[in-house]
Structure formats: structure tokens, C-alpha cells
Amino acid sequence: MLVQEEDYLFDTEFTIATKTIHKTCDQAYGAVNPPIYMSSTFELKDVDSFGKGYFYTRCGNPTRTVVEEIVAEIEQNNYAIAFSSGMAAIHCVINLLKEGDEMLAMDDLYGGTIGYLKAIAMEKHGIKVKFVDMTNIDEVRKHMNQNVQLVYLETPTNPTMKLTDIKELCQVVRQIKNNVIVAVDNTFATPYLQTPSNLGADITLNSGTKYLGGHSDIIFGTLSCRNKELHDALFKISYLTGGCPSPFDCYLVTRSLKTLEVRMKQQIKNAYILAKYLESHPKVEKVLYPGLESHPQHDLARKQMRAGGAMISFYIKGGAAEAERMMKGLELFTMAVSLGGVESLIQIPAKMTHSGLTEERRQELGITQNLIRLSAGLEHVSDLIKDLEHGFKNI
Ligand SMILES: Cc1ncc(COP(=O)(O)O)c(C=O)c1O
Numbered sequence: 001m002l003v004q005e006e007d008y009l010f011d012t013e014f015t016i017a018t019k020t021i022h023k024t025c026d027q028a029y030g031a032v033n034p035p036i037y038m039s040s041t042f043e044l045k046d047v048d049s050f051g052k053g054y055f056y057t058r059c060g061n062p063t064r065t066v067v068e069e070i071v072a073e074i075e076q077n078n079y080a081i082a083f084s085s086g087m088a089a090i091h092c093v094i095n096l097l098k099e100g101d102e103m104l105a106m107d108d109l110y111g112g113t114i115g116y117l118k119a120i121a122m123e124k125h126g127i128k129v130k131f132v133d134m135t136n137i138d139e140v141r142k143h144m145n146q147n148v149q150l151v152y153l154e155t156p157t158n159p160t161m162k163l164t165d166i167k168e169l170c171q172v173v174r175q176i177k178n179n180v181i182v183a184v185d186n187t188f189a190t191p192y193l194q195t196p197s198n199l200g201a202d203i204t205l206n207s208g209t210k211y212l213g214g215h216s217d218i219i220f221g222t223l224s225c226r227n228k229e230l231h232d233a234l235f236k237i238s239y240l241t242g243g244c245p246s247p248f249d250c251y252l253v254t255r256s257l258k259t260l261e262v263r264m265k266q267q268i269k270n271a272y273i274l275a276k277y278l279e280s281h282p283k284v285e286k287v288l289y290p291g292l293e294s295h296p297q298h299d300l301a302r303k304q305m306r307a308g309g310a311m312i313s314f315y316i317k318g319g320a321a322e323a324e325r326m327m328k329g330l331e332l333f334t335m336a337v338s339l340g341g342v343e344s345l346i347q348i349p350a351k352m353t354h355s356g357l358t359e360e361r362r363q364e365l366g367i368t369q370n371l372i373r374l375s376a377g378l379e380h381v382s383d384l385i386k387d388l389e390h391g392f393k394n395i
Contacts, residue, residue, distance in 0.1 A: 001273050008272035008291060009265070011306040016074045016192055020257040023070050034066045036251045059239045063247035067254045068222075071212075074191040074257075075204045077224035079231035081238050082250055086187065086207025087112055088243025089221035091120075093183050093203055095237045097149055099126035104143055104173075106153035107131040108162055108365050110185070110207075111354050113154075134164040135297070137172055144176045154185040155194075155304075159313045159349040159373040160366050161288040163297040166304060170200030181230070183223075187211075187340075192264045193306045197226060203234075210340030211310075214256040214263055218249045263342065263378065267310035270344075270384065271376035277385050278314050283322075283392045285315040285370070310376045311339060313349075320369035322395050323348050327372070329394025332379065332387035339375035344384055346374045 005012045024034045039061075042054045054060050064082050072080035083089040090113055097103060105117055121127040133139050134153050144151075151173050155164040166184060173180050183203035184196035190211045196204045206212055208220030221243070225231050238244070268291070275289035287294070290301035291308020301308055316322055327335055333346040337353050347353060354367050362368065376384070 001276065003269065003273060005265075008269050009307045010302045014192075014306050015261060017258075017261040019073050020070055020260055023073070024066055024254055024258075034063055034251065034254060036247050037061055037063045038247055057247065058242055058244045061244075061247050061250070063254075064245060064250040067250045067257070070254065070257055071191070071206075071222045072224045074260075075186075075224040076195050076197045077204060078226045079228070079235075080222055080224035081231075081235055082208070082245050082253070083221035083223070083238065083243045084245045084249075085219045085243065086185075086205070086209055086221040087116065088238075088241075089205050089207075089223045090116060090185070091241065091243065092234055092237045093150070093152070093205065093223060094121050094127070095241065096181065096233060097121070097125075097127050100128070101149045102128040102130065102145070102147045103150040103152060104130050104132050104134075104140065104148055105151075106134045106155075106157065106164065108133075108157040108160060109152075109154050110158050110187075111356050113185070115356060134169060135162045137165065137168055140169055141172050141176075144173050144180075146177055148173070148177060148180055151180055151182045152185075153183075154188065156188045156290055156301075156309060156311070158188060158311075159288075159353065159371065161290055161295070161311070161313055163290060163300050163304075165300055166196050166199035166201055174200075188309055188311055189305055190260065190264060190309075190340075192261055193268075193309060194304060197224070199304060202227065202230060208253055209338065211260065211264065212253055212257060212340075214260065214341060215252075216338060216341035216343065218252055220245055220249055220253055264307075264310065266378055267376050268307045270378070270381045271310040271312055272308065273381045274374070274376055274384060274388070275308070275312050277388070278312065281392065283317050283395060285317050288313040311373065312376065313371055313373045315368065315370050316372060316395070318370055318395065320350075323370050323372055325395045326391040329391040330387050331390065332383060333374065333391075341375070342378045344375060344377035344379055346372060349373050 068080040182201045184201040185205045187207045205223045279287045289312045336345045
């Protein structure tokens with residue numbers, strides 16, 4: 001299938017490559033890559049220098065500063081904080097709240113985030129979390145009130161690819177409470193495809209384990225924001241709770257960010273071709289991909305994203321048995337959770353990433369036994385199609 005950039009990119013002009021490639025030159029010797037400062041502590045010049053500059057790596061490290069500056073810039077924010085995982089970044093944001101505070105959370109979130117909100121935020125810390133379908137802005141309006149401190153969402157969602165209109169959501173919640181904090185988990189979209197800060201979000205968050213790292217070799221997290229006061233509050237939580245990344249991992253993410261745009265472009269192209277192939281396949285019931293015109297929120301995708309992304313979910317005809325036989329027939333796709341790496345991954349959310357939800361909840365969200373999620377990698381797309389064909393023949 002011959003496709004042009006215009007087919008799979010809604011905005012062919014946008015670029016972040018220069019920013020990710022040219023921000024890493026080392027001041028001391030002009031090395032084009034930043035040194036890895038593998039040091040937990042730093043010599044203090046005198047007793048008064050404690051707490052100023054770098055003094056202890058949990059509170060800051062020069063290799064970490066490089067990745068934080070790049071992330072802040074490409075997310076069009078002023079500050080960024082790097083973490084040892086996406087969950088550590090999420091933990092940091094939720095810790096802005098205290099017992100009795102209220103938050104609205106998208107009803108369709110990464111399973112680990114839902115688990116954290118229920119088992120830690122609600123049960124242990126007494127935070128009141130209301131799960132709301134944010135694709136429906138009237139639902140947000142209905143549940144928003146003066147006590148809500150934080151509105152937390154993902155768009156697109158995992159695995160059903162639902163979108164929330166970030167701009168409209170920010171306007172609606174701020175009409176009710178001006179200083180409510182809006183945080184967007186941008187993991188599926190990445191800074192290349194979506195800039196929540198320009199749409200009104202206060203915090204942009206990433207599981208850097210996914211596209212930012214891009215090679216399935218590290219666990220990492222980031223958040224970024226524009227407001228200094230908010231940054232200072234988040235930074236304090238980050239160093240007191242200790243989810244800081246290793247300088248080596250910061251180096252790896254800095255390295256990977258240089259190819260984020262080129263990887264994303266190719267992965268999106270592959271995903272678009274795969275989505276079209278799947279959509280026309282007789283054994284597929286429905287494809288969920290924001291880049292397809294058949295996606296119910298395709299217009300919104302065009303408005304707030306720069307392409308449909310590299311994640312696809314699809315329902316195959318049949319049930320659990322058919323989905324499993326399809327998976328068994330694959331040789332190239334790796335059956336694994338996670339996403340965003342150079343290799344194509346595939347999984348059954350009901351059995352894997354979303355197995356922690358009740359069957360009833362999965363049904364409500366559309367996470368049925370015949371739903372398959374794939375992360376398009378960088379292999380030649382015709383090899384990926386051949387592999388899916390093997391899978392379908394196995395049903
Ligand atoms: C959308 C999303 N947010 C956050 C996380 C958590 O990130 P990590 O696994 O890096 O802690 C994940 C993990 O899969 C995710 O998919």
C-alpha cells in the first residue's frame with residue numbers, strides 16, 4: 001500500500017527533532033553527548049553550599065537536568081521532573097492532594113493508575129476519587145465542584161482509544177473552579193503528537209518507559225508544567241518520596257529523544273497501514289484507531305493530535321478462543337505488555353493489562369475477550385501484515 005505523509009500525519013510541518021538533537025552538548029569539552037554523572041553525592045565547596053546546586057542525586061543530577069530541559073521544551077512547558085517510572089510521576093501528582101480532597105479521574109485509565117487511585121489514594125490516604133467518562137463533557141460538568149483539586153485524564157485511552165477534548169475540558173472545569181489543576185497522561189500520544197500545555201493542561205505526564213525511551217530497555221517517567229509554584233510543590237514531593245531515575249537511564253532517554261520524531265513518524269505510518277489492513281479484514285469486527293475516519297472521534301483527533309499514533313486496538317470476530325488462536329499463530333509480533341518500543345508488541349488487554357478490573361467493568365469499557373491491542377514497531381510493514389495473516393489463518 002502506497003501512502004503519503006499527508007495520509008497518516010494531520011500536521012506534516014510540526015517538528016521537535018532539532019530541539020531533541022541539539023540540546024545535549026557538554027560545556028566542559030564540547031562532547032556532543034552529555035557525560036553520565038554516576039555519582040550519588042557531590043563535593044561541597046563550603047558548609048554554606050549545602051542545598052545549592054547539585055549536592056545529592058535524589059535531589060538533582062546534571063545528566064538528569066539535560067533530559068528534563070529537553071522534555072520541558074518539547075512539551076512546551078517551563079519545568080520538567082524525571083522519575084524512575086511513570087508510576088512514580090503519577091504518585092507525585094496525586095500527592096499534591098491530602099486527605100478529604102477530591103479529584104476527578106477519567107474512567108478509562110491505565111490499569112496501574114486505577115489500581116493506585118483505589119488502593120493507595122482512596123483506601124490509604126482518604127482522597128475522594130470520582131471516575132468520570134470525560135469523553136462526555138456534560139459528565140465532567142455534572143461532577144465538577146468547588147472541592148475538586150485535580151482533574152486527571154489520559155487521551156487517547158488504553159486500550160479503547162477514547163479521546164477527551166483537553167481544551168474544552170479545561171474551559172469547563174475552570175468555569176466552575178478557576179485554580180483546579182488539570183493533569184494529562186500523554187504517554188500514548190507523546191510530545192510529538194499532542195501538546196496538552198497549549199490546550200490548557202497544567203501538568204503533562206509520560207511513562208518514559210514507552211515512546212520516550214523507545215527501545216523497551218528502561219523504566220522511566222516524566223512530568224512537566226509551566227507554573228513555578230506548581231513545579232516547586234511537585235519537586236518537593238519528588239525528592240521526598242524518592243522516585244528519582246538513575247543518571248544512566250537519564251542518558252538513555254536523552255539519547256532516545258533524538259530519534260523520537262523519526263521513530264514516531266515511521267511507527268505511525270506502519271500503524272496507519274496496519275489499521276487500514278485490519279479494517280478491511282473479514283475476520284475483524286472493528287478497529288479502534290484515531291487516525292481512521294471510522295473512529296468516532298476522528299475529528300477531535302485531527303483537532304488536538306498531529307496524527308493517530310502508533311497504537312491500535314481491534315475486535316476480532318469471535319471470542320476468547322479466537323483471540324488466543326490468533327495470538328498463537330504469530331511469529332514476529334512479540335506477545336508482551338508495554339508499548340512504544342521499536343519492536344511490535346501484541347496483547348489481549350482482558351487477559352493481561354486490564355485483568356485486574358472486574359469482568360463487569362471490562363464489559364462497560366468495551367474491554368472484551370476478543371479485543372486485541374498492538375503497538376506498531378519499526379519492522380517492515382509488509383512483514384507485520386504477513387505475520388497478522390498467519391495469525392488470522394490460525395483461527
Ligand atoms: C498510559 C500509561 N501511563 C502510565 C503507565 C505507568 O508507567 P510505568 O510502567 O513506566 O511506571 C503506563 C504503563 O504501562 C501507561 O500505559
